[in-house]
Amino acid sequence: MSAPVELRPENLRALVHERIGNATLRGNIMRATRTSLDKRLHAIDDYEDWEAMRDAAHGIKRLVLDNLAHYLETFERNATARGTRVVYARDGAEACAIIVDIIHRAGGRVAVKAKSMTSEEIGLGHALAREGIEPIETDLGEYIVQLAGEMPSHITAPALHKSREEIGRLFAEHLGIAYTSDPETLTAVARRVLREKFLHADVGISGVNAAVADTGAIAIVENEGNARMSTTLPRVHIALMGFEKLVPDMRSLTHIVNILARSATGQRISCYTNIIAGPRKADELDGPEELVVVVMDNGRARFLDDARLREALLCIRCGACMNTCPVYQTVGGHGYGSIYAGPIGSVITPVLQGMERAKAMPYASSLCGACSDICPVKIDLHHMLLWQRHRAVEGKLGHWFERLAMRGFLAAMRSPFLYRFAAKAASMFAPLFHKGDGTTRLPLWSRSRDFRMPAEPSFRDQWKERTHERKG
């Protein structure tokens, strides 16, 4: 067996090939994404007007995005007043160093970690291990992935790519139990092993789903209870967040909570929403003695410079755009080679990691727009993907022909007139490039795709005719 392709965005093409051939994986992904989508439909049915919910969510997050300094300052002031220490990190390396330093000062050796995409983004686990701190992933999926030495493959289901047999073998090898593939037994084993860790860990590390400006509280949403454990039992709690996680007030928080689980897993609410404002108060019976919130940039401010990409910072990481994406449904999270996968991953990775590394990602999309339709905060994902393609080729990364074509395509998508014109032109000129088997000999962009011959008459014309018929 050849060595698996390393999970990096540069390797997207090879990763996709690897995954497309794996029928078990594809079955798992398809089943998981379908289940989530079906349950989502049931859960949003609670609202007569789900669109109004999305509009409000967009409005809340947009207000924050346009007034980041104000809300961050307010959050800092109120959090500090509750005894939380708020510190800042320019990038991942700085955030890791800060966290290591806090743990060392606290004399900590073991850190229990709740699931956090942001900590994956900066490779926190590795950074801790390098400094002699044992990082323990406590979300069951993350724990499995950590034992296997892999990377999570889905925002809400990190071990989606592993079969129960693989997990059984992994547990037998690492935890010294007899082999079993029964999910219930395996979960019970993990509970026992991790409970010990919770009770003895010095430090708990979590992400942040929302940071509430007017109270200085942070909210951490989860189903397993491992974030509750990590933020209750250890003496020190460190929470890591990107600055875009702010919401103005508690009312806004409740709105985000209402839409988040419904969009993510199709639950009405997650099992636990931990709303935490400061360390344990003098008269409280348990809770950490110290709470540090690390506010990180790590490339996020770059989104502010591009009017077309700015709203990517509205994302609440629900994962719905992934579940609904035909590409994601086929290749899964690992296919993208980035910690952030799916439509939102393809939009933000080129900015966070640089276009040079991630230039293939914006192409991992059919531009069908399903992502934009499902996004609970109404991020215009598919237009952003198109814009990222444009940036990829403008940056002299692509073929000259593609650059030209992409610019034309962008203009055409924005103008109905140009679109009609371009479509007509396509049906006139396409035969020139026709290979006779329904595909073309256009360079690069279409070489690996079957570029279908334009329909004749065009869809638009057919549609016009049809509606005419019906009216007439």
Place this chain on the structure above:
Amino acid sequence: MSARDELFTRLKADRGDDAPGDAALAAELDRVFAALPVPSREGLLQRFVERLNEAGGEARVHESVEHFLGWLIGELRDSGAASVVLASHKDFAEMGLSTKISATLPALRVHELPAAFSAEAHSAMIAEAEAAAMGIGRALAGFADSGAIAILSSRNESRSLSLLPETHLAVLREADILPDLGNFSHEMTELLKTDKTSAITLVGGPSKTADIEKVLVTGVHGPRRFLVAVIRKSA
């Protein structure tokens, strides 16, 4: 320049000089919320019960405190519980919760929470919660639209009580069922701003995972069972 100053400089430059004040932002936010429909007040109890059960929790509605106590004692007897942890709320004492359990089930150990924090009391409390079959606490509010409840860390109720035992039982008054989480945001704001607590937890079901091939398993880290005893208004 410190990382903090750098970030603030960048974010302030983004807004420019026309940054709106508190009042303008609050007004803008009000406009966003004004567009939302008001959640229905119909059938609060029924919806709460249905949705909690759908989420894997177990709602038990009681017409009276006596009825609740009878049910609880039966539940503890049938499950063969050896010990429970009990929150020290005043209304629990008024119900005679601890005395009635002890009188009926003398073999069952009822752990009361320590009166104040100390390192020793904390260790003992955690060990008791670890071993307990059930943690019995209060729900501050319930939400009809999701079946979730809100619990509060306080001198009368530890966080570990609802986290470490096999079963978490929360006692909820019917009058405290609200249509939607949003109806509770004002109270949460007050609780946090007046420093009444450092942690409010919304509980929507038992601890659960589907991380192994999407097979649902409860009790992955926290309670395997999540019970809410709703005591009717008339009681």
